[in-house]
Amino acid sequence: MEKSFFERVFDVTRKIPIGKVTSYGAIAKHIGSPQSARMVGWALNKSEILDPPIPAHRVVNRNGLLTGKIHFANRNTMVELLKSEGISIKDNQVVNFEGHFWQPE
DNA sequence: TTAGTGACTGTAG
């Protein structure tokens, strides 16, 4: 039994270290479908109903832009969480994105 | 069962 695409996304996302961020594309690539980054976002959307919750706030698009924050109940939640982990956010974007970037394995 | 949708990305104009 292999894990579904869905579960792999969570598996990778959970491995993101504190203070680090990654992109949908990086996760999708790790799973094996670089062009299915949309699926990653879709999966993360479902993640909030899971237990335990997935650190979806550490996943941003390839520009370091917090596009996913619009799906949080409060649009400041994602920013605040990242800031509390030592990541600076400016204008919905990760400051020094490449410096904080983390890639699975 | 078929059709529609999605937290993206890369290429082309």
Next chain:
DNA sequence: GCTACAGCCACTA
């Protein structure tokens, strides 16, 4: 440099 379009796969109605 910016805008537009197509592709990708899994899930829900």
